[in-house]
Amino acid sequence: MNDIGMNQWLAAACLLLTVAVYACARWLYARHRAIWFAPLLFAPVVLVGIVLATGIPYPVYMADARWLMWMLGPTTVAFAIPIHDQRAVIRRNPVTIAAGVVAGVVLGVGSSWLLARAFHLPPELAHSLLPRSVSTPFAVTATDAFGGSRELTSLFVVVTGVFGMMTGELVLRVLPMRSRMARGAMLGAASHGAGTAKARELGEEEGVVASLTMTLAGITLVLVAPLLAGWLG
Amino acid sequence: MSRAIRFVPTLFQVCLLAAFWLGADALARAVGSPVPGGVLALAALLALLLLGWLDANRLRRGAEWLMAEMLLFFIPPVVAVVQFQALFRSEGLKLLAVIGLGTLCVMAGTALVVDRVFRWEHRRRIRGIARRRRESLA
Structure with a gap:
């Protein structure tokens, strides 16, 4: 042959x-x-x-x-269903949900950018790190705007998820917060799907808030990535 | 066999979602949209659902299957690490440090912000409900 x-x-x-x-x-x-x-x-x-x-x-x-990998495209569209199902939560606490999404995106991109600079990482790695805290279908789309590599970004998203899965519970025990919404938003914003799975184990409300925060943060990042790319260079 | 038959509607819904995405992606490319096709399609589908022009149950099984098996779809790009071995040998530890510290930072920051904002919004909602009740009594 x-x-x-x-x-x-x-x-x-x-x-x-x-x-x-x-x-x-x-x-x-x-x-x-x-x-x-x-x-x-x-x-x-x-x-x-x-x-x-x-x-x-x-x-x-x-x-x-x-x-x-092509299937990640249709998967992006599928996220419309959980947003629609959970619209009551958005209607009840719109400001809280928005705060979680904005904090998650700003801190996710900001921390990666600052730390990558502090550790003198080469630009290819630094750009691919920026969208690492959102769900993969959104991260690989956002990384195009940042000039990162889809492969490296997928890897960093996975490492972020595994790390969040391992440390999530510990952080929950250390941080003084009482609301279920904060616990859910924290897990969804910091470690996307893996965090959302963990949040579902904590309770239904945590799971819903984590899933909403994860999805809306992904969409927000894709929308603002071209603007951010201009600033962060 | 029965499991395979039960999967047919799911598969059909997955194909519908894929067609939706393909259409939006082609449109986004054709008009040079700054918003990628995936997010356009998501927004369009959400609008159809919210307007009640489309029943969420018609796509639910397909959507849930795609989201549940999402990990399978991004394993291939992760395997690409084999191409970057030299890079990881020199920068691997730094990368882990950036991801670890960064993730802790996102967790702590988001949790604290949301906890504060939630308490504020919750109080405001309760006060709003109490005021409306007083007004309706008056």
């Missing part, structure tokens, strides 16, 4: 392997609620291990697997 034909088979196998490892991670995590089985951590680590061990070039891996 020639190289091109071989690579086509390999690319299709990589797509199947990605789905299989993901399904396996979900199954494992459902049985043992241990953090290292969390699909967010387990699936990328196992796949990176396999790709490194077999020496499959990334372009071959991505040739078919990019169709999975």
Whole structure:
């Protein structure tokens, strides 16, 4: 078999392997609620291990697997449903929700920008870090405006999620706050989907506020990214 | 088999959402919109739902499936770390520090801001309700 034909088979196998490892991670995590089985951590680590061990070039891996990434587009649109479902919460506490969204976006982008400068990170990394605290479909769109790389941004979003999952509870215990809304907003704004999952474990209101804050922060960041990119350079 | 059959409506709704996104993306590109197609499509769909022109239940299963399996969609770009090995060897620890410190910063800041604003908005709402009650009694 020639190289091109071989690579086509390999690319299709990589797509199947990605789905299989993901399904396996979900199954494992459902049985043992241990953090290292969390699909967010387990699936990328196992796949990176396999790709490194077999020496499959990334372009071959991505040739078919990019169709999975393509699905992030329709997923952006799907977020209209939870916003619509939770409109009563927005109507009841519009200022609180808006405050959480604005604080989350400003602090998320601001802290990444300041820290990246303080640590003298190269521009490619610094730009890709800016949208790391919002959900991936929004982060990869915003990173285009910042001049970052979609791949690096996705990785940083995942690391942010894993970090938020590990430290969320500790921070909740340390911080003196009483309202359920603050707990939910904190988790949704700082660590998107992973934080929202944690918030759902705390209670229904925390979960709803986390999900709203995460989604609205993502939309807001995509809308203001072109303006911010001009300022932050 | 029955699970596969039950998935058909979900798949159909996913296709509808994808078509919606494709249309908005093509439109955004054609007119050079500063707002990306995904967010345009989201806003348009939300408007249709709020106006009551579209029933959320017609798309709910598809939307929930997409959001539940979202992680699968962004695993491929994460695997791209294999391309950046040299970069991570030199900057890896700094990156972890930026993400860790930054995330703690977002958590603490957002929590404190929301806690304050919520207490203020809550008091204002209670006062508003009490005032309206007094006025209706008077």
